[in-house]
Each structure stands twice: as C-alpha cells, then as structure tokens.
Amino acid sequence: MSADTTTADRPLTVLLVAETYPPDVNGAAQFGHRLARGLHEQGHRVHVLCARPGPGPSCRAEDGGVVEHRLRSHRAFTHPYFRLCFPWQVAGEIRRVLDDVRPDVVHVQCHYILGRMLVREARRRGIRTVATNHFVPENLEPFLPVPEWVLERYRAVSWRDMVRVFGACDVVTAPTPLAVRTMRSHGFPDTVLPVSNGIRIADYEAHGNERPRADRPATVLFTGRLAVEKNVDVLIEALSLLPAELDAHLELAGDGEQRPALERLARGLGVAQRVHFLGYVPDDELRAAYLRADVFCQPGTAELQSLVTLEAMAASRPVVLADAQALPHLAENGVNGWLFTPGDAQDLAHRLALVLGAPPEERERMGRESRHKVAQHSFPRTLETFLRIYRGDRPHTLRVPSQGPGRFRTRLVSLVR
Incomplete structure (x- = not known):
C-alpha cells in the first residue's frame, strides 16, 4: 500500500x-x-x-x-x-x-x-x-x-x-x-x-404524527427469506396457539423455497386467513410493514446479526427473538421484548402474548427501548x-x-x- x-x-x-x-x-x-x-x-x-x-x-x-x-x-x-x-x-x-x-x-x-x-x-x-x-x-x-x-x-x-x-x-x-x-x-x-x-436508522423511523390505523388487527411481523433455517413454521404454529381473543395476524414479508410448505401448514393449523404472505416488498412498503406491526419476530437460529431485526428496532417495534446466535444481544427480556426457546412454539406463543396483550403504552415503551438500543448500530x-x-x-x-x-x-x- x-x-x-x-x-x-x-x-x-x-x-x-x-x-x-x-x-x-x-x-x-x-x-x-x-x-x-x-x-x-x-x-x-x-x-x-x-x-x-x-x-x-x-x-x-x-x-x-x-x-x-x-x-x-x-x-x-x-x-x-x-x-x-x-x-x-x-x-x-x-x-x-x-x-x-x-x-x-x-x-x-x-x-x-x-x-x-x-x-x-x-x-x-x-x-x-x-x-x-x-x-x-x-x-x-x-x-x-x-x-x-x-x-x-x-x-x-x-x-x-x-x-x-x-x-x-x-x-x-x-x-x-x-x-x-x-x-x-x-x-x-x-x-x-x-x-x-x-443500518440507516432514519429510513425506518416514523415521520411526525405517523401512526398505524386504530382499527387494524394485532399484527406480528417477520421479514426475510422463507428458508428452513428461519424457522417460520415455528412462528405459524405459535400463531395458532395464541389466545383467540387476541385475534392476532401474521405478516410474512419475503419469499423463498419454503413458501408452499408454509402455506400448507397455515391451512392445516386453521390460521390461513390470519397469515398474510406479502412476498418480496420494496423498501417503502417494508418500512410501512414495520410501522404497522405491534411486534417483530425473528425465529431464525443462524443469525450473525439480523439486519431485519435492527430495522424493526429502528422503527421502534418491540421484538421477540430466538435465544440463539447473535439475537440475544438485541433483546432484553421485559425491556424491549422477549427471548424464546428456539424451536419451541409454545414458548414463542407465550412471549408474543406478553407483548400483544400488554397495554398500548407498554408496547410503546418497549418500542422506545428498541430504538435506544439500535443507536449503536x-x-x-x-x-x-x-x-x-x-x-x-x-x-x-x-x-x-x-x-x-x-x-x-x-x-x-x-x-x-
């Protein structure tokens, strides 16, 4: 040099x-x-x-x-x-x-x-x-x-x-x-x-008084490839185990080789009407998906960092993450979200219910903590x-x-x- x-x-x-x-x-x-x-x-x-x-x-x-x-x-x-x-x-x-x-x-x-x-x-x-x-x-x-x-x-x-x-x-x-x-x-x-x-944190932040519609259902968001190591099947199973009164919906932003199998799983578990396969979404639509979600979930077990989790945190979302690889560094139990036992749909459902069943002001507090934690990235x-x-x-x-x-x-x- x-x-x-x-x-x-x-x-x-x-x-x-x-x-x-x-x-x-x-x-x-x-x-x-x-x-x-x-x-x-x-x-x-x-x-x-x-x-x-x-x-x-x-x-x-x-x-x-x-x-x-x-x-x-x-x-x-x-x-x-x-x-x-x-x-x-x-x-x-x-x-x-x-x-x-x-x-x-x-x-x-x-x-x-x-x-x-x-x-x-x-x-x-x-x-x-x-x-x-x-x-x-x-x-x-x-x-x-x-x-x-x-x-x-x-x-x-x-x-x-x-x-x-x-x-x-x-x-x-x-x-x-x-x-x-x-x-x-x-x-x-x-x-x-x-x-x-x-990540460019400002790209995912809410603008001014930007707020999701009050009449929308409770929403869990996953973004990423629909691949085996992402364990999206565990997330769909967890959705089926959530209390009926939550009426929770799941949005999957991304595509991949596992989509047909995941669609069959959703039908088999009786939650197909509440699982929304968005496919590949451009950046502006992805930002909107983060902002309308009540909680972001990453069930994958091979994440060296998980940029999508950082993006969700930049959008001030609570997170529920698998307790595997780098994900435990991004979630603090009860502070900005929860960790769950990898592959355990029952534990995941319990952690999601803790967020979705919390008062709106508690979810907002957890979202602010996510935004604070992501600043170092x-x-x-x-x-x-x-x-x-x-x-x-x-x-x-x-x-x-x-x-x-x-x-x-x-x-x-x-x-x-």
Whole structure:
C-alpha cells in the first residue's frame, strides 16, 4: 500500500468483493450494497466484483456511480438463487479488473470462490486486504442433501478453510462480538474485530404524527427469506396457539423455497386467513410493514446479526427473538421484548402474548427501548470504522471482547496489525 493511502482526505478506490449481491435478497447482499452506496456518497471510487445474476458473459454496469463487474456464473442447483463463478472462467477477468481499477483496498465478504481468488491476487500485488465474515456453515446446510456425518465433516473443513483464506488478510471483521467469539472458537486469532453491519436508522423511523390505523388487527411481523433455517413454521404454529381473543395476524414479508410448505401448514393449523404472505416488498412498503406491526419476530437460529431485526428496532417495534446466535444481544427480556426457546412454539406463543396483550403504552415503551438500543448500530458509524480500517489508521483502537476461561475479558486491539 502506498504511503498516501493513509492520507485522511484523499478519496480511496475500493474494490468490494461479494459472493452474493443484489438482486439477491439476504443480509450479506444488503450490507455490501449499502456499504458501496455509502462509500460512493462520501466521494470514494467504488467497484463491486460479484456474480452475474443470470446466464451470459462477464459484463460491466453502473448503479448510481458504483461500478459493478458482474462475472460469468452458473446456478447452484441446490440453492434458489446462489450463483457459482468457476475459477478457470473468471481468473483472467479478475486480473483485468485489478489492472484497470488499481484499488487501494480490496474488501471481501466471503471465503468462497471469489473471496479466495481476490485475497490471493490482492496479496500477490501488495494491495491492502480486508475481510468481513457473514457466514457460518449452518447457513448452507439446509441446501446440502447429505447425511449428518457428512455435515459434521463439512463444518470442520469449512471452518479450517475460512481460517486459511482470511488468515492472509490485513484485517478481519465480523458483525457482532458473538460472531467474533464463534470464529475464535474455530481457530481464528483474537485480532478479529467486531464491526456492526449498521443500518440507516432514519429510513425506518416514523415521520411526525405517523401512526398505524386504530382499527387494524394485532399484527406480528417477520421479514426475510422463507428458508428452513428461519424457522417460520415455528412462528405459524405459535400463531395458532395464541389466545383467540387476541385475534392476532401474521405478516410474512419475503419469499423463498419454503413458501408452499408454509402455506400448507397455515391451512392445516386453521390460521390461513390470519397469515398474510406479502412476498418480496420494496423498501417503502417494508418500512410501512414495520410501522404497522405491534411486534417483530425473528425465529431464525443462524443469525450473525439480523439486519431485519435492527430495522424493526429502528422503527421502534418491540421484538421477540430466538435465544440463539447473535439475537440475544438485541433483546432484553421485559425491556424491549422477549427471548424464546428456539424451536419451541409454545414458548414463542407465550412471549408474543406478553407483548400483544400488554397495554398500548407498554408496547410503546418497549418500542422506545428498541430504538435506544439500535443507536449503536448506525450506518454512519459503521462506514467511519471501515474507512479507518481501509486507511490503516494506527492511532485508533477498538475494544474487542475476548473469551477467557469461563468469563470474558477485554483487550485493546490496534486496527492495523
């Protein structure tokens, strides 16, 4: 990295590398797109290297000033939208992009095909390299139709491979302290940094006297992919167990391979008239869905952060979340919502009833607590942190929780090793 890369007022040229990127709908894709837009808005040159979302040769396009290099890709047959770039088809294109763009920093979002290729090539060229991990092996296990003993082997190999690929990077981050601790427990060094994915909080706040209609039914909201690991079936079952006098409805904003099975489940449990499948909704409609909900629920058990939960909290909604992965860091029992035992529909129904049966002023209080808690996840703060990481500012440090024997200790870790 050249000396003037560290000059605070010099615009940077950043190459973001994403295994999944819009039009894909998931947290990692959303983060990559938000980061690209945020960097561009601050005057930096931003290029994104990602898979082409359909068949065809590699191509270059522009999205609001962000240059996208879409590489030739192939459908992964066990996944509804994930695309694979074969190394022998894209290696030359990757080298050409690096030759043309000449980035100050390469920021990869995954250790799979594109990530590993860019880490290797960037290090060979002496380009500063940053990695953010959005992945745990459980994310892909529902799409691997193999026996459990094979999955156990896959988990072990996947973690070792991730350590090897990301070990060549200058800085490695993950969205939450819990994600960092998970990575350390699988062989990563204690220099991995927690940096929130961040959200634009103002995008989800109510405007002025904006209020939902008083005559609407009590509403539970889930947003996200209708995928196995999201456990939406547990949420539908919980809806069927709620007291009849609550007359609660469930809105599901999102789509996915589990939708037909979930529709059948709702019919079988006799709640089809109270389960509303909204499908994919644009941002303005999603914001409206957050604001009209009485409570947001995330029953998933493979969340490294859950951007949709942060969005609901920014909209001042109480939350009921599975007590798994990073979700316990977002809900405090009785303060801004409740945690429930993962997979336990009866416990989930009980927690939802505590919110839905509470007086309106109590729900409003819990919503205010959610909004207060989400402040630390503001996207401007995330953007500032990554810019410091990109520039390698040595004076700045981050407090990073580190796991000791039976307790947590805190150490100061420089942004530059």
